[in-house]
Amino acid sequence: MADVVPVLEVTDLSAxxxxxxxxxxxVDGVSFSVGAGASVGLVGESGSGKSVTAMSVIGMxxxxxxxxxxxxxxxxEDITKASAKAMRRRRGKDIGLVLQDxxxxxxxVQRVGPQIVEAIRAHQRMSKEKAATRAVxxxxxxxxxxxxxxxxxxxxxLSGGMRQRVVLAIALANDxxxxxxxxxxxxxxxxVQAQFLDLVKELRRRIGTAIVMITHDIGVVAEVCDEVVxxxxxxxxxxxxxxxxxxxxxxxxxxxxLGSVPTIGERAETLATIRGSVPSPDAMPPGCPFSNRCDHAxxxxxxxxPVVRHPDGRSVACWLxxxxxxxxxxTTGAA
Amino acid sequence: MTESSLLEVRDLHTHFPVKGPGGRVxxxxxxVDGVSFDIPAGRTLGLVGESGCGKSTLGRTIMNLERATSxxxxxxxxxxxxxxxxxxxxxxxxxxxxxxxxxxxxxPRMRVERIVGEGLxxxxxxRAERAERxxxxxxxxxxxxxxARRYPHQFSxxxxxxxxxxxxxxxxxxxxxxxEAVSALDVSxxxxxxxxxxxxxxxxxxxxxxxxxxxxxxEHVSDRVGVMYLGKLVELADAExxxxxxxxxxxxxxxxxxxxxxxxxGDRERIVLSGDLPTPLAPPSGCRFRTxxxxxxxxxxxxxxxxxxxxxGHWAACHLVDA
Numbered sequence: 001m002a003d004v005v006p007v008l009e010v011t012d013l014s015a016x017x018x019x020x021x022x023x024x025x026x027v028d029g030v031s032f033s034v035g036a037g038a039s040v041g042l043v044g045e046s047g048s049g050k051s052v053t054a055m056s057v058i059g060m061x062x063x064x065x066x067x068x069x070x071x072x073x074x075x076x077e078d079i080t081k082a083s084a085k086a087m088r089r090r091r092g093k094d095i096g097l098v099l100q101d102x103x104x105x106x107x108x109v110q111r112v113g114p115q116i117v118e119a120i121r122a123h124q125r126m127s128k129e130k131a132a133t134r135a136v137x138x139x140x141x142x143x144x145x146x147x148x149x150x151x152x153x154x155x156x157x158l159s160g161g162m163r164q165r166v167v168l169a170i171a172l173a174n175d176x177x178x179x180x181x182x183x184x185x186x187x188x189x190x191x192v193q194a195q196f197l198d199l200v201k202e203l204r205r206r207i208g209t210a211i212v213m214i215t216h217d218i219g220v221v222a223e224v225c226d227e228v229v230x231x232x233x234x235x236x237x238x239x240x241x242x243x244x245x246x247x248x249x250x251x252x253x254x255x256x257x258l259g260s261v262p263t264i265g266e267r268a269e270t271l272a273t274i275r276g277s278v279p280s281p282d283a284m285p286p287g288c289p290f291s292n293r294c295d296h297a298x299x300x301x302x303x304x305x306p307v308v309r310h311p312d313g314r315s316v317a318c319w320l321x322x323x324x325x326x327x328x329x330x331t332t333g334a335a
Numbered sequence: 336m337t338e339s340s341l342l343e344v345r346d347l348h349t350h351f352p353v354k355g356p357g358g359r360v361x362x363x364x365x366x367v368d369g370v371s372f373d374i375p376a377g378r379t380l381g382l383v384g385e386s387g388c389g390k391s392t393l394g395r396t397i398m399n400l401e402r403a404t405s406x407x408x409x410x411x412x413x414x415x416x417x418x419x420x421x422x423x424x425x426x427x428x429x430x431x432x433x434x435x436x437x438x439x440x441x442x443p444r445m446r447v448e449r450i451v452g453e454g455l456x457x458x459x460x461x462r463a464e465r466a467e468r469x470x471x472x473x474x475x476x477x478x479x480x481x482x483a484r485r486y487p488h489q490f491s492x493x494x495x496x497x498x499x500x501x502x503x504x505x506x507x508x509x510x511x512x513x514x515e516a517v518s519a520l521d522v523s524x525x526x527x528x529x530x531x532x533x534x535x536x537x538x539x540x541x542x543x544x545x546x547x548x549x550x551x552x553x554e555h556v557s558d559r560v561g562v563m564y565l566g567k568l569v570e571l572a573d574a575e576x577x578x579x580x581x582x583x584x585x586x587x588x589x590x591x592x593x594x595x596x597x598x599x600x601g602d603r604e605r606i607v608l609s610g611d612l613p614t615p616l617a618p619p620s621g622c623r624f625r626t627x628x629x630x631x632x633x634x635x636x637x638x639x640x641x642x643x644x645x646x647x648g649h650w651a652a653c654h655l656v657d658a
Binding site for chain 1: 385386491492493494521522523524525526527529530533548550551552554555574575578579588589590591592593594595605607608609610611612
């Protein structure tokens with residue numbers, strides 16, 4: 001055991017949603033941890049459980065969903081059972097949150113400056129004037145030109161990229177130790193996305209906040225994160241340092257995912273594809289959820305694959321990477 | 336031109352008046368402003384640009400869903416931008432469109448057979464022939480013909496986009512305009528649809544106008560690529576040339592902004608543009624990109640650069656590039 005407590009430690013997390021008289025598990029046995037100043041990307045397609053995982057972590061899983069098992073430790077403290085009130089105090093203070101659409105995160109009828117001031121004063125005893133100064137500083141540090149004027153603008157007067165910076169300013173208002181970014185650049189144009197990602201990278205260097213980033217875009221992860229968690233069907237398929245994952249993906253799903261994305265400068269006639277499409281959460285195959293789309297599927301895949309850990313920090317949940325079982329001892333009636 | 340062009344777009348403008356109180360026009364959005372290009376039969380022109388650059392309006396104008404303010408659109412020698420009524424209905428079969436969101440572009444209360452066959456019904460194709468052609472189109476996009484009796488909600492996102500493609504194919508078009516046709520799909524499904532579109536092109540000799548914000552996807556599918564910025568076509572070249580050697584600073588910035596999963600991504604030097612797109616209501620004078628261009632000089636504010644052939648087949652609208 002390392003003596004440094006990670007900022008976030010998720011262990012065997014499960015979340016489920018009721019469907020009629022049944023329960024559908026949408027996050028199933030997810031474990032990962034984020035150290036101070038580290039950044040972890042959760043990658044997956046729709047229905048992979050990446051967002052529900054993140055929302056469970058911050059205690060914001062939408063009802064009627066609920067965390068069904070496992071623990072979430074924040075700075076060593078188990079927050080899985082924390083009250084809604086306690087979680088609310090933590091969010092916005094210790095944990096900053098940036099969601100996909102900045103327009104839903106901002107109040108459309110309030111000027112942006114007061115919204116940042118409100119975020120600061122909700123968690124700290126500070127005069128309005130001091131908080132306003134701090135808000136302007138935050139805006140300036142996030143590369144917003146003429147922050148004193150922007151302070152007075154309504155959200156609709158700002159561009160998408162500027163709005164997302166305001167949301168980031170609110171998330172950072174109380175120097176959080178963890179920043180959760182859920183598809184933060186998906187609604188942004190590519191040149192604006194590049195600005196935003198550069199900003200996040202710079203923040204990491206400057207203030208050392210731990211980052212959990214949820215995205216469907218593996219390119220975005222490669223830009224910002226050290227570690228990638230690839231999810232599918234509510235489970236972790238593979239987990240590895242970014243460079244290793246891109247250079248040598250282990251799980252057939254990761255291989256398929258990387259092959260499906262066209263790469264600039266490599267004109268292939270046809271793209272590698274994964275056959276079929278993601279089943280709905282109530283129709284996931286038993287055992288490995290990817291087995292019905294996997295070209296390497298075998299009989300064993302109907303059982304849940306164990307997580308195989310490599311010494312270089314990678315881990316993969318796939319029977320292909322399990323050392324062949326010791327040859328069966330000839331017991332009675334083996335044929 | 337060595338190949339004869341299927342589609343010729345010349346100096347096309349699509350402007351939208353902005354009306355204030357009392358219905359007075361107080362501004363004009365120049366959504367498409369003087370765009371010219373050709374698409375040869377069986378080829379793909381990719382069109383890239385950020386939101387608000389006019390790429391979708393351009394596609395909709397060619398499709399005649401928006402009326403061109405001026406300029407011409409010629410399909411196989413026939414001017415189509417000013418058609419209406421029955422003449423428009425006749426040519427519409429030749430140009431078909433695939434939309435971004437298959438769920439909102441398919442009527443949820445219609446069975447697939449009716450959705451796919453609607454264009455044929457408008458053209459008064461007899462019912463029996465219609466059913467057969469619908470079934471053929473479904474099979475061509477990889478759906479079983481008996482699925483024609485189902486409703487859109489009974490399909491996955493990728494299958495719905497196949498239905499959208501079948502609806503276009505059933506008309507035997509020469510040109511298909513795909514507007515962000517794979518943007519709403521998960522990447523594994525996106526690859527399936529892109530491969531399907533390529534197969535269909537090879538089998539049927541379709542030409543595509545492929546509009547997308549995703550530069551990697553556009554490179555993958557296109558023979559030629561056009562880059563739009565605030566209503567203007569600012570660069571046009573063969574896909575390989577454009578991606579290997581962009582001439583216009585905007586294209587350069589756009590390409591360098593793409594987050595890359597490539598192993599060597601860290602070694603690239605990135606050009607990060609400052610600021611956002613100016614509003615199309617009041618585009619900057621001269622070169623519209625100059626307010627964000629790190630190379631801009633005095634001339635860029637004074638004169639509007641024209642799109643010129645800087646190298647054989649490689650066109651750029653920039654004062655600062657030399658042959």
